[in-house]
Amino acid sequence: MVIPLLVGVMFLTFMLVRIGGLDPVGLLAGPTATAEEFEIITEELGLDQPLWKQFLIYAQNVAQGDLGESWLSNRPVLDDIAARSVVSLELLFWGIGIGTFIGVPIGLRAAFKPNGRFDQSARILSLLGFSIPTYWLGLVMLFVFFYLLRWAPPGMGRISLMVSPPDFVTGSYLIDSLLSSNWSAAHSSLSHLILPVICLAIVSAAPIIKQTRAIALEVISSDAVRYARACGLKAKTVRQIVFRNSATPVLTFVGTEITGLVGTMSLIEYVFAWGGLGQYGLNAIVRGDFTAVQGYVLVLALFSVLIFLIVDIVVALIEPRVELN
Amino acid sequence: MSKIKAESTSLANRIANRTRGLSRLSPTATAGVLIILFFGVLAMFSGGFMTHDPVSSYPDRILEAPSAEHWFGTDGNGMDVFSRVIYGAKFGFGIAIPAVIISVLIGVPVGLIAGYRGGLLDEVLMRFFDGLRVFPSIILALAVVAATGQSLINVVLVLGFLDSPVFARVVRSEVLALRSSIFVESAIAVGNPTWRILFVHLLPNSIQGAMAQTAVRAAWAVRISATLAFLGVGIQAPTPEWGAMIRQGAEFMITGQWWVGIFPGVALIFLVFGLNLFGDGIQDVLDPRRRTEK
Numbered sequence: 223m224v225i226p227l228l229v230g231v232m233f234l235t236f237m238l239v240r241i242g243g244l245d246p247v248g249l250l251a252g253p254t255a256t257a258e259e260f261e262i263i264t265e266e267l268g269l270d271q272p273l274w275k276q277f278l279i280y281a282q283n284v285a286q287g288d289l290g291e292s293w294l295s296n297r298p299v300l301d302d303i304a305a306r307s308v309v310s311l312e313l314l315f316w317g318i319g320i321g322t323f324i325g326v327p328i329g330l331r332a333a334f335k336p337n338g339r340f341d342q343s344a345r346i347l348s349l350l351g352f353s354i355p356t357y358w359l360g361l362v363m364l365f366v367f368f369y370l371l372r373w374a375p376p377g378m379g380r381i382s383l384m385v386s387p388p389d390f391v392t393g394s395y396l397i398d399s400l401l402s403s404n405w406s407a408a409h410s411s412l413s414h415l416i417l418p419v420i421c422l423a424i425v426s427a428a429p430i431i432k433q434t435r436a437i438a439l440e441v442i443s444s445d446a447v448r449y450a451r452a453c454g455l456k457a458k459t460v461r462q463i464v465f466r467n468s469a470t471p472v473l474t475f476v477g478t479e480i481t482g483l484v485g486t487m488s489l490i491e492y493v494f495a496w497g498g499l500g501q502y503g504l505n506a507i508v509r510g511d512f513t514a515v516q517g518y519v520l521v522l523a524l525f526s527v528l529i530f531l532i533v534d535i536v537v538a539l540i541e542p543r544v545e546l547n
Numbered sequence: 548m549s550k551i552k553a554e555s556t557s558l559a560n561r562i563a564n565r566t567r568g569l570s571r572l573s574p575t576a577t578a579g580v581l582i583i584l585f586f587g588v589l590a591m592f593s594g595g596f597m598t599h600d601p602v603s604s605y606p607d608r609i610l611e612a613p614s615a616e617h618w619f620g621t622d623g624n625g626m627d628v629f630s631r632v633i634y635g636a637k638f639g640f641g642i643a644i645p646a647v648i649i650s651v652l653i654g655v656p657v658g659l660i661a662g663y664r665g666g667l668l669d670e671v672l673m674r675f676f677d678g679l680r681v682f683p684s685i686i687l688a689l690a691v692v693a694a695t696g697q698s699l700i701n702v703v704l705v706l707g708f709l710d711s712p713v714f715a716r717v718v719r720s721e722v723l724a725l726r727s728s729i730f731v732e733s734a735i736a737v738g739n740p741t742w743r744i745l746f747v748h749l750l751p752n753s754i755q756g757a758m759a760q761t762a763v764r765a766a767w768a769v770r771i772s773a774t775l776a777f778l779g780v781g782i783q784a785p786t787p788e789w790g791a792m793i794r795q796g797a798e799f800m801i802t803g804q805w806w807v808g809i810f811p812g813v814a815l816i817f818l819v820f821g822l823n824l825f826g827d828g829i830q831d832v833l834d835p836r837r838r839t840e841k
Contacts, residue, residue: 357774
């Protein structure tokens with residue numbers, strides 16, 4: 223199931239970047255290049271080969287764990303991606319973590335009194351969350367918290383230029399500086415982390431509120447909960463039953479949400495010059511760096527598959543009705 | 548004569564039945580309708596509201612703060628932000644409406660055929676759609692627009708195409724449920740051709756769920772097209788499109804000229820919010836699954 227998906231993804235991206243109007247040779251050669259220079263570059267990139275041959279060579283390399291070199295930076299794509307993944311994961315982890323932490327309780331509470339005042343406010347709040355452009359929210363936050371209040375650093379990177387980054391352990395500046403007890407670096411990296419994480423949390427909370435409410439509503443109208451109520455169990459106990467029964471579908475939903483949030487995260491990285499995988503991917507797409515785009519998309523697909531796998535395992539652990547096989 | 552009259556009243560009844568749902572819209576959905584109407588008027592009669600030409604620059608008035616002359620200030624080219632924000636409403640509707648129409652025109656027939664025929668075709672299509680879902684929609688839209696050419700028409704086509712699976716899925720699941728129902732079987736038994744069964748018998752009975760999605764998908768199209776413009780793909784500055792304007796305003800945000808980027812963003816949020824409010828409301832009325840929720 224996974225392998226055909228990945229091969230399909232590889233093939234689609236491969237064809238997409240080549241059939242399209244992107245012109246890496248022109249970008250690399252520059253405006254003053256002669257026809258011969260064009261030819262040499264085309265040959266170096268392997269673009270003079272027929273398409274099917276190009277794809278076979280590419281697939282062979284990927285199977286051996288070689289994603290090729292970026293045509294613009296001349297560095298191995300895999301190294302670039304590996305270095306940036308941790309940087310992005312740090313943002314994604316805190317953002318979706320906080321988003322879930324806010325969204326699930328709001329959604330549950332809204333479901334207990336459908337169409338009540340709290341439910342209505344939660345609904346409008348979540349629709350507003352759907353409507354705010356992430357990048358705009360980031361820019362407004364920079365304006366308010368950096369320009370007006372001077373509370374936050376300017377949105378340029380993950381740590382202040384005045385502070386030397388901590389020794390490399392995991393790649394996350396915050397964790398690394400805490401591990402090496404480098405307090406000034408920890409402070410700086412934390413202050414750089416806060417605004418983008420808040421942005422991501424707000425945007426990710428909106429769909430979680432909506433979905434948790436829908437799931438909990440269904441659970442509340444189920445026979446199990448109606449029976450529990452009919453037995454005269456305390457409201458608190460009934461809430462616990464509802465929570466326990468909503469946990470699995472909510473978790474599955476958050477899993478699928480993560481994939482979608484990678485796009486949102488790219489925009490946040492772009493605004494805050496975060497330098498993670500999302501920003502790398504956006505740049506590669508806009509600048510027509512074929513190998514980098516292919517590598518990036520492949521890693522995204524792998525990441526989604528991995529997330530679904532993790533969700534399946536966690537569900538099996540917390541849900542006695544599901545068994546791992 | 549009387550027969551014709553009877554038919555026409557039944558038609559009138561049917562229309563009344565259909566529209567009665569709309570009058571059941573919640574207050575929030577009505578607010579959504581009002582917001583959409585507001586922007587619709589702005590887009591249609593933008594000439595009457597604009598105080599300046601949206602693309603002519605006043606070189607001696609670059610980055611001026613909001614004033615009586617320039618209500619929303621001027622941008623880095625010395626263009627009037629207020630007039631540009633008004634004009635931007637045209638792009639919101641001009642992209643969203645055709646994009647959703649394209650999605651429906653592709654998605655609904657695909658869903659009908661896939662659901663009715665089933666088999667290998669259905670399997671392949673659904674797998675393909677599943678594959679598309681692996682990607683965040685903005686990354687996919689960005690890649691396809693960047694690869695296939697950067698023009699307004701192309702943005703519309705790509706968004707319409709990429710969003711068609713939403714409609715295909717909804718229609719397909721409805722058709723799957725209806726396929727073995729008695730009215731379809733009798734339609735087959737009396738010898739209707741397949742196209743007639745699909746478009747005359749199945750379509751009217753399976754379209755409601757898809758229609759309920761249109762407003763929300765329009766909101767999506769407005770948002771994504773603005774995001775593309777913000778990234779500098781598709782629509783380019785100095786076109787008075789909201790996303791492109793936010794892009795222009797981005798660099799001034801940390802130097803204090805907030806009006807360049809804030810105002811187009813507020814307009815964008817309101818239009819998308821209005822569409823989402825309305826979309827949420829019509830889903831409650833039209834979507835059979837959500838109707839039972841209350």
